[in-house]
Amino acid sequence: MSGRQRHEPTVEEFVEGIRGGNRHLLSRAITLVESSRPEHERLAHQILDRCLGSERTSIRVGVTGSPGAGKSTFIEALGLHLTDAGKRVAVLAIDPSSSRSKGSILGDKSRMEKLAARPEAFIRPTATSGFLGGAAPRTHETILLCEAAGYEVIIVETVGVGQSEIVVNSMVDFILLLMLPGSGDELQGIKRGIMEIADAIAINKADGDRRRIAEISKGDFESALRLLPEKHPGWERKVLLTSALEGAGIGEVWENIEAFAAAMRRSGEWREQRREQLRHLLHAIAEERLKREFYNAPAVKAAKAQVEQQVVVGSLSPFTGALKLLEAFRGK
Amino acid sequence: MSGRQRHEPTVEEFVEGIRGGNRHLLSRAITLVESSRPEHERLAHQILDRCLGSERTSIRVGVTGSPGAGKSTFIEALGLHLTDAGKRVAVLAIDPSSSRSKGSILGDKSRMEKLAARPEAFIRPTATSGFLGGAAPRTHETILLCEAAGYEVIIVETVGVGQSEIVVNSMVDFILLLMLPGSGDELQGIKRGIMEIADAIAINKADGDRRRIAEISKGDFESALRLLPEKHPGWERKVLLTSALEGAGIGEVWENIEAFAAAMRRSGEWREQRREQLRHLLHAIAEERLKREFYNAPAVKAAKAQVEQQVVVGSLSPFTGALKLLEAFRGK
Numbered sequence: 149m150s151g152r153q154r155h156e157p158t159v160e161e162f163v164e165g166i167r168g169g170n171r172h173l174l175s176r177a178i179t180l181v182e183s184s185r186p187e188h189e190r191l192a193h194q195i196l197d198r199c200l201g202s203e204r205t206s207i208r209v210g211v212t213g214s215p216g217a218g219k220s221t222f223i224e225a226l227g228l229h230l231t232d233a234g235k236r237v238a239v240l241a242i243d244p245s246s247s248r249s250k251g252s253i254l255g256d257k258s259r260m261e262k263l264a265a266r267p268e269a270f271i272r273p274t275a276t277s278g279f280l281g282g283a284a285p286r287t288h289e290t291i292l293l294c295e296a297a298g299y300e301v302i303i304v305e306t307v308g309v310g311q312s313e314i315v316v317n318s319m320v321d322f323i324l325l326l327m328l329p330g331s332g333d334e335l336q337g338i339k340r341g342i343m344e345i346a347d348a349i350a351i352n353k354a355d356g357d358r359r360r361i362a363e364i365s366k367g368d369f370e371s372a373l374r375l376l377p378e379k380h381p382g383w384e385r386k387v388l389l390t391s392a393l394e395g396a397g398i399g400e401v402w403e404n405i406e407a408f409a410a411a412m413r414r415s416g417e418w419r420e421q422r423r424e425q426l427r428h429l430l431h432a433i434a435e436e437r438l439k440r441e442f443y444n445a446p447a448v449k450a451a452k453a454q455v456e457q458q459v460v461v462g463s464l465s466p467f468t469g470a471l472k473l474l475e476a477f478r479g480k
Numbered sequence: 481m482s483g484r485q486r487h488e489p490t491v492e493e494f495v496e497g498i499r500g501g502n503r504h505l506l507s508r509a510i511t512l513v514e515s516s517r518p519e520h521e522r523l524a525h526q527i528l529d530r531c532l533g534s535e536r537t538s539i540r541v542g543v544t545g546s547p548g549a550g551k552s553t554f555i556e557a558l559g560l561h562l563t564d565a566g567k568r569v570a571v572l573a574i575d576p577s578s579s580r581s582k583g584s585i586l587g588d589k590s591r592m593e594k595l596a597a598r599p600e601a602f603i604r605p606t607a608t609s610g611f612l613g614g615a616a617p618r619t620h621e622t623i624l625l626c627e628a629a630g631y632e633v634i635i636v637e638t639v640g641v642g643q644s645e646i647v648v649n650s651m652v653d654f655i656l657l658l659m660l661p662g663s664g665d666e667l668q669g670i671k672r673g674i675m676e677i678a679d680a681i682a683i684n685k686a687d688g689d690r691r692r693i694a695e696i697s698k699g700d701f702e703s704a705l706r707l708l709p710e711k712h713p714g715w716e717r718k719v720l721l722t723s724a725l726e727g728a729g730i731g732e733v734w735e736n737i738e739a740f741a742a743a744m745r746r747s748g749e750w751r752e753q754r755r756e757q758l759r760h761l762l763h764a765i766a767e768e769r770l771k772r773e774f775y776n777a778p779a780v781k782a783a784k785a786q787v788e789q790q791v792v793v794g795s796l797s798p799f800t801g802a803l804k805l806l807e808a809f810r811g812k
Binding site: 192196266423424427437438439441455462466467470471 | 509525528529532631755756758759761762763765766767769770771773774788791792793794797798799800801802803805809
């Protein structure tokens with residue numbers, strides 16, 4: 149077909165490779181998913197179409213927290229705990245780069261080298277430059293590919309800046325909020341919206357001198373959680389103490405996640421949430437394509453320059469201008 | 481016309497009233513702008529169409545900062561400073577309510593009572609429940625109405641959570657970031673994306689014991705700003721010390737804003753930025769209406785339930801499902 153490059157595997161080769169655990173083909177498929185080129189998108193969707201509906205079960209865990217909360221170290225510790233138990237783990241990092249400098253907020257983050265060395269682990273950072281102001285990254289599609297490749301736990305890392313958490317909430321099963329012992333009031337203030345979407349809070353770096361402060365913080369967070377509206381009826385959000393450095397509390401976090409999965413599966417909410425997420429993805433894709441068709445329509449392209457010019461000089465209002473563009477799209 | 485309620489003023493009455501400084505009609509027009517009812521939107525756009533293109537000049541200032549930075553008190557002090565100088569000031573507050581509880585992050589915020597009592601001031605809070613995850617508020621349109629009503633300085637207050645700053649950056653001339661003396665490293669980490677869109681930083685509450693810490697913070701922020709990419713070539717971003725409580729530094733902030741306006745007007749960037757903002761508004765409105773037309777199209781409505789059902793049970797992928805919805809929209 150047009151658009152396929154030489155040596156590019158066929159859809160069948162991609163699908164077979166991914167299902168067979170071929171990490172190289174999985175990586176290449178994710179690159180296609182993240183590409184903005186229409187021919188890549190077409191191929192990506194053909195692959196995704198065939199990868200969906202596998203019977204494999206997975207748990208998707210979102211891990212969020214502000215820079216400095218130790219997310220990378222925590223995720224590596226959790227990943228090692230799980231691979232030790234024989235589970236296959238994929239780690240996806242959403243890294244919302246600053247919209248102006250295109251630089252990473254995280255800076256020189258840990259690369260999870262120990263976990264990366266494990267054959268049961270797959271680690272994929274996702275650069276999402278301009279995400280705050282622009283398009284969402286393709287994390288949901290990447291999750292689907294990793295599940296088709298047989299990864300049983302998908303960990304999605306986000307920086308706690310608000311918007312990315314809301315997005316992640318629409319694609320994972322469980323959200324863990326990492327906090328630091330004794331974080332100041334201001335930081336907590338900014339975190340309130342994020343606290344509300346957490347299914348558990350882990351106070352990380354609860355080691356050495358910080359252990360006692362962490363225990364006080366635990367009580368504070370437990371009180372705060374009680375004041376927030378329920379996220380899932382019948383699920384009591386816990387505050388756990390962890391030290392990724394010492395490996396303490398990691399097992400308890402995983403037990404909490406498994407208890408959550410069991411409770412949600414019993415109540416039927418698990419299936420309901422996954423269904424709602426697919427519905428969300430359906431609409432997100434439809435809206436994105438709609439917008440693209442709009443701006444690519446010859447009539448809109450033809451009208452756009454003149455309408456923009458009239459709007460910016462003030463001879464046409466943006467409201468009337470928008471109507472003109474829509475009329476052009478409808479072919480009137 | 482259909483959709484107009486009894487006793488609703490005509491478009492002409494609205495426009496004359498707004499231009500004549502009638503605060504009641506201005507408020508009613510903003511309510512129309514914020515309404516999601518199509519007949520209100522139609523009327524609002526007719527009013528806005530007629531209000532645009534006035535020759536009045538204005539300065540639009542965005543004020544951002546985390547909860548606790550003293551934004552309300554600062555804005556009231558700045559507003560009083562300006563009304564004392566005979567200027568007419570409008571204050572619009574974007575309050576991104578939490579997406580789950582619909583509750584305000586700010587809680588019981590100061591109501592700017594002194595400023596509200598001034599006949600030269602107009603204060604309008606904007607509830608934007610679900611903004612983080614949903615539609616943008618109508619702040620840009622509200623700014624245009626306030627300008628038609630003769631307000632010379634428009635102050636837009638936002639909470640420093642990331643997304644709302646990016647939105648505000650697309651509608652104001654100048655962004656002031658309020659910080660606290662000696663704010664911790666973590667908070668600064670989260671603020672980096674927001675620091676990049678600031679045209680000046682004010683370290684607020686620089687009074688009493690905090691004065692000395694504030695002076696150290698000033699140096700830190702100045703260094704940090706030098707590391708960030710330029711926002712406007714030829715404009716050196718300043719770090720100022722203010723105490724809204726004592727009224728200190730407020731005049732200096734305003735002088736800085738006026739110096740910015742003068743420099744940008746000289747270089748032509750002022751006009752360019754305003755034009756770019758109108759272009760942005762044009763596209764935002766067009767995209768929103770496009771989306772609405774899509775979901776309201778009878779063929780899409782007819783196909784939607786079945787496509788959604790097939791997607792959530794896994795018999796159709798979201799990618800193919802989206803294509804089916806788009807085909808329905810195109811009438812295929």
